[in-house]
Amino acid sequence: MKKTTVLSAALLASALAMPAAAQMSVEDQIETRQSAYQFAAWNMGKIKAQAVDEEVEYDEKQIAAAANAIAAVANSGMGTLYSRDSANDRADDTRLKPNFFDELDKVQEIAVSFAQESSKLQEIAASGDKAAVARQFAKVGETCKNCHDNFRAE
Ligand code: HEC
Structure with a gap:
């Protein structure tokens, strides 16, 4: 677990530092992350x-598919969709706050827990225990909220 955390954090940091983001226009970065x-x-x-x-009636297959999709987003390396020029002080049609780039340690921490909690939801959803899915859903939701509270404008 520890090793994965360090690795993911390092990957996100390098993604943020890499010019890979520059290959995509700011508009495309914004649209892609919003979608x-x-x-x-x-x-x-x-x-x-x-x-x-x-x-709605519980459907194990639908829940597993939904959890897979969330985990895929969380583990997709979204760091490359965040360039400094794509924050709301420099770009239009975005709610990304510029303090995102001053608090990269916090961003990494949240991104890593988003990925880990989503992967755990994916595992639990595969076993089909509704109560356990509900509990883990709340944990994933906390990571969404944590990021929005810190880095998404009203
Ligand atoms: C690492 C930070 C982070 C995490 C984790 C995160 N979000 Fe967000 N979210 C943002 C930011 C930043 C924006 C604003 C993006 C923009 O406008 O460019 C946003 C925007 C959104 C939007 C609006 C998209 C639009 O069309 O404008 C929705 C809906 C949303 N998030 C849902 C979620 C959900 C659900 C989760 C968890 C499953 C989640 N987010 C996890 C940072 C995050």
């Missing part, structure tokens, strides 16, 4: 409706 989060949110919504609110 990725929307896609994650759509899948979180399915899990919430079935495992937490229980307003």
